[in-house]
Amino acid sequence: MQIKECTAARLAEELGLETVVSADPERRVCCGYAGDLLSWVMGRAPVDCAWVTVMSNVNVVAVATLADVGCVILAENAELDEDAAEKARAVGINVYRTAMPVFEVCAKIANRG
Amino acid sequence: MSELLTLKYTVHGDNFTGAGEASVSMKRELRQLGFDANVIRRAAIAMYEGEINMVIHAEGGEAEVIISEDRIEIILRDEGPGIANVELAMKDGFSTAQDNIRALGFGAGMGLPNMKRYSDDMRIETEIGKGTTVYMTILSDSPKNAL
Ligand SMILES: Nc1ncnc2c1ncn2[C@@H]1O[C@H](COP(=O)(O)OP(=O)(O)OP(=O)(O)O)[C@@H](O)[C@H]1O
Numbered sequence: 001m002q003i004k005e006c007t008a009a010r011l012a013e014e015l016g017l018e019t020v021v022s023a024d025p026e027r028r029v030c031c032g033y034a035g036d037l038l039s040w041v042m043g044r045a046p047v048d049c050a051w052v053t054v055m056s057n058v059n060v061v062a063v064a065t066l067a068d069v070g071c072v073i074l075a076e077n078a079e080l081d082e083d084a085a086e087k088a089r090a091v092g093i094n095v096y097r098t099a100m101p102v103f104e105v106c107a108k109i110a111n112r113g
Numbered sequence: 114m115s116e117l118l119t120l121k122y123t124v125h126g127d128n129f130t131g132a133g134e135a136s137v138s139m140k141r142e143l144r145q146l147g148f149d150a151n152v153i154r155r156a157a158i159a160m161y162e163g164e165i166n167m168v169i170h171a172e173g174g175e176a177e178v179i180i181s182e183d184r185i186e187i188i189l190r191d192e193g194p195g196i197a198n199v200e201l202a203m204k205d206g207f208s209t210a211q212d213n214i215r216a217l218g219f220g221a222g223m224g225l226p227n228m229k230r231y232s233d234d235m236r237i238e239t240e241i242g243k244g245t246t247v248y249m250t251i252l253s254d255s256p257k258n259a260l
């Protein structure tokens with residue numbers, strides 16, 4: 001789904017997300033996608049999207065970088081594994097985190113206006 | 114057209130966490146060679162799904178990427194269990210992945226369909242008990258770049 005275009009850092013600030021890895025804060029984000037099944041996300045997530053998920057292992061970072069995702073938003077307080085955080089920094093993937101459930105994060109992104 | 118570069122990777126089967134390394138490395142090389150972002154993305158998705166399949170279903174294997182100006186050819190060879198019914202395996206949602214692997218986010222049964230969708234040509238050679246080789250071609254100039 002298309003959203004009002006902004007930088008990853010801006011989106012995180014507007015939504016009040018906790019920053020886990022800010023590897024490329026100026027990265028463009030222009031749409032959203034939600035899902036936890038990695039090859040589903042790989043095949044369907046649009047370029048430059050904010051990807052909302054509860055998956056938080058290192059494979060999430062690989063998928064995000066290969067599918068050209070703009071930022072990863074971990075919902076439900078999902079905690080990024082340390083090796084995943086290291087990889088995200090290395091490959092330039094932004095990761096944010098929130099206590100909000102997936103649905104709520106998505107609703108908030110959609111309602112930013 | 115002339116070949117620009119050939120990449121070779123060993124994909125280890127005991128390491129789910131490092132999985133994707135070959136795909137990430139290939140993507141970096143394609144960027145440096147100046148390929149179009151959509152072509153790179155298609156190659157990266159197709160390669161990753163194949164790489165992961167070798168890790169989770171075949172205990173690893175070898176990846177070879179032959180890069181020319183007009184195409185990227187990806188060859189993934191493993192000596193795993195082989196695929197009993199390729200037609201069935203290609204179906205959306207078909208997966209034999211076990212629970213421990215599903216817990217990592219794999220097992221949607223969308224890997225092979227993604228490889229087919231994002232490549233311009235895909236061929237699977239497989240023999241039970243011997244292994245599987247997947248050949249994929251991604252063309253620089255393709256209607257699939259709009260995907
Ligand atoms: N290299 C391989 N060796 C042996 N079996 C394979 C190989 N690749 C795929 N398969 C078989 O084909 C099935 C479908 O593969 P596919 O990639 O579409 O789904 P998956 O790997 O199970 O899940 P996903 O890719 O969505 O995480 C697998 O579950 C497995 O049984």
Ligand SMILES: [Mg+2]
Binds near residue numbers: 162165220
């Ligand atoms: Mg797969």
